[in-house]
Amino acid sequence: MKTKLTIIPRYAETDQMGIIHHSVYPIWYECGRTAFCKDLGMPYHEMEKKGVALAVINVNVNYKYPAFYGDELTIYTWISSCTKIRVEFGYEIYNQNNELINYGSTMHAWVNDKLRPVNIVKIAPEIYEFLLKTKE
Amino acid sequence: MKTKLTIIPRYAETDQMGIIHHSVYPIWYECGRTAFCKDLGMPYHEMEKKGVALAVINVNVNYKYPAFYGDELTIYTWISSCTKIRVEFGYEIYNQNNELINYGSTMHAWVNDKLRPVNIVKIAPEIYEFLLKTKE
Amino acid sequence: MKTKLTIIPRYAETDQMGIIHHSVYPIWYECGRTAFCKDLGMPYHEMEKKGVALAVINVNVNYKYPAFYGDELTIYTWISSCTKIRVEFGYEIYNQNNELINYGSTMHAWVNDKLRPVNIVKIAPEIYEFLLKTKE
Amino acid sequence: MKTKLTIIPRYAETDQMGIIHHSVYPIWYECGRTAFCKDLGMPYHEMEKKGVALAVINVNVNYKYPAFYGDELTIYTWISSCTKIRVEFGYEIYNQNNELINYGSTMHAWVNDKLRPVNIVKIAPEIYEFLLKTKE
Numbered sequence: 001m002k003t004k005l006t007i008i009p010r011y012a013e014t015d016q017m018g019i020i021h022h023s024v025y026p027i028w029y030e031c032g033r034t035a036f037c038k039d040l041g042m043p044y045h046e047m048e049k050k051g052v053a054l055a056v057i058n059v060n061v062n063y064k065y066p067a068f069y070g071d072e073l074t075i076y077t078w079i080s081s082c083t084k085i086r087v088e089f090g091y092e093i094y095n096q097n098n099e100l101i102n103y104g105s106t107m108h109a110w111v112n113d114k115l116r117p118v119n120i121v122k123i124a125p126e127i128y129e130f131l132l133k134t135k136e
Numbered sequence: 137m138k139t140k141l142t143i144i145p146r147y148a149e150t151d152q153m154g155i156i157h158h159s160v161y162p163i164w165y166e167c168g169r170t171a172f173c174k175d176l177g178m179p180y181h182e183m184e185k186k187g188v189a190l191a192v193i194n195v196n197v198n199y200k201y202p203a204f205y206g207d208e209l210t211i212y213t214w215i216s217s218c219t220k221i222r223v224e225f226g227y228e229i230y231n232q233n234n235e236l237i238n239y240g241s242t243m244h245a246w247v248n249d250k251l252r253p254v255n256i257v258k259i260a261p262e263i264y265e266f267l268l269k270t271k272e
Numbered sequence: 273m274k275t276k277l278t279i280i281p282r283y284a285e286t287d288q289m290g291i292i293h294h295s296v297y298p299i300w301y302e303c304g305r306t307a308f309c310k311d312l313g314m315p316y317h318e319m320e321k322k323g324v325a326l327a328v329i330n331v332n333v334n335y336k337y338p339a340f341y342g343d344e345l346t347i348y349t350w351i352s353s354c355t356k357i358r359v360e361f362g363y364e365i366y367n368q369n370n371e372l373i374n375y376g377s378t379m380h381a382w383v384n385d386k387l388r389p390v391n392i393v394k395i396a397p398e399i400y401e402f403l404l405k406t407k408e
Numbered sequence: 409m410k411t412k413l414t415i416i417p418r419y420a421e422t423d424q425m426g427i428i429h430h431s432v433y434p435i436w437y438e439c440g441r442t443a444f445c446k447d448l449g450m451p452y453h454e455m456e457k458k459g460v461a462l463a464v465i466n467v468n469v470n471y472k473y474p475a476f477y478g479d480e481l482t483i484y485t486w487i488s489s490c491t492k493i494r495v496e497f498g499y500e501i502y503n504q505n506n507e508l509i510n511y512g513s514t515m516h517a518w519v520n521d522k523l524r525p526v527n528i529v530k531i532a533p534e535i536y537e538f539l540l541k542t543k544e
Contacts, residue, residue, distance in 0.1 A: 022434065
């Protein structure tokens with residue numbers, strides 16, 4: 001399963017090079033994750049209410065081509081790896097000309113509401129089952 | 137009492153007009169408030185630990201002249217009004233040429249950790265006394 | 273003419289009070305303006321290519337009720353005043369329960385690509401005509 | 409040469425997990441680069457005026473421990489690799505307890521003001537010489 005989300009770059013996200021600032025992409029990746037969990041029928045804010053969260057432990061972003069204010073972008077988000085303690089997401093961003101402009105990954109650890117690492121299978125096995133299915 | 141804080145504009149804060157984006161100023165005002173409370177000997181994160189916070193109910197910002205990456209700015213922050221339920225802060229920002237480039241105000245309501253309005257005199261009179269003194 | 277735009281709050285836009293940080297609203301207002309200009313058939317990035325821009329000279333934001341991650345918001349944007357040298361926009365934001373949570377205004381001056389104030393009627397009368405019509 | 413810069417986390421940079429949001433670190437890295445170039449006697453905004461810039465092509469961030477509002481952080485920035493077409497920076501962030509909380513790298517390509525890749529030795533050899541010296 002890959003989730004597709006349209007991103008309209010914001011003027012506030014541009015910088016004085018005339019392009020979207022590189023720090024914005026991790027935020028767009030996060031928008032991709034939000035859309036992914038919603039598509040899955042398991043909105044992230046509801047996971048948080050159950051007392052589990054995905055703490056970010058690595059972000060890796062590759063910039064091939066800039067994005068501009070006025071563009072209409074598409075971000076694809078998927079789970080590339082999922083264990084009892086970690087989840088990795090993959091991302092690709094295309095512009096309106098269908099050019100791949102950016103790709104990357106984020107690695108997350110399952111944590112409880114005290115930010116302590118947890119084994120998701122013990123805490124919320126139904127979430128783990130849900131995520132595994134997206135890899136089929 | 138007025139608190140003086142140096143602000144170095146960040147590249148990420150510029151936009152494609154080549155200036156600092158207007159949405160950054162409320163964040164700088166907040167940095168001014170953080171410095172103000174610290175100067176007062178009552179850091180804001182310690183106020184929050186006591187269960188009281190200042191919820192923003194109005195922001196008013198006036199832009200006279202742009203700020204640029206490479207500038208060194210100074211923000212002055214003070215309390216312009218303080219009651220049992222509300223606090224108003226005032227701000228002025230100057231550039232390295234001592235030009236007033238921006239000024240404004242923020243209005244806040246005292247709230248508890250459930251975001252419910254509270255009378256600060258009943259909840260934490262020592263904080264109220266502290267803030268009143270800054271007006272002398 | 274009022275433009276309606278859906279806003280999905282981003283996790284990155286939350287703060288440790290558990291709500292959307294107040295500095296995000298001026299950015300959402302800007303998203304509203306972008307959508308407004310697009311609806312008008314005159315995208316803002318094309319106005320900029322013609323050498324005219326709207327420099328922000330005042331932002332005024334009123335916070336009635338917080339927004340949360342997981343909400344689905346609607347922002348309405350319109351022109352409340354338009355002269356040869358200035359444009360004022362108005363905004364209202366509603367949550368999924370149709371509660372008005374935030375409203376405000378931004379005042380802008382017409383400037384050229386050197387950020388110098390200009391009379392829009394002299395520089396680009398077709399833009400002025402366009403904007404005036406939205407008030408009907 | 410390593411540049412040391414103090415970072416005071418901003419309230420706006422927190423999220424509803426009660427920690428600094430992960431998207432803020434690339435911005436802090438950039439603050440580190442700004443301080444690095446300034447320490448070098450070659451402010452980045454002056455490099456841009458000469459028509460050269462460092463376009464970001466990769467960002468890699470590792471999160472070991474969260475940062476909090478109320479912390480006082482120190483970021484160290486250095487050049488880990490420098491060729492005629494690329495520059496890599498390294499970063500480490502420590503908290504007030506001298507714990508390493510975050511580390512990472514950014515890879516940049518030299519570009520001109522049209523964002524086209526350039527050979528820095530041909531365009532601005534003095535900048536290249538400057539950067540090489542920092543590795544001694």
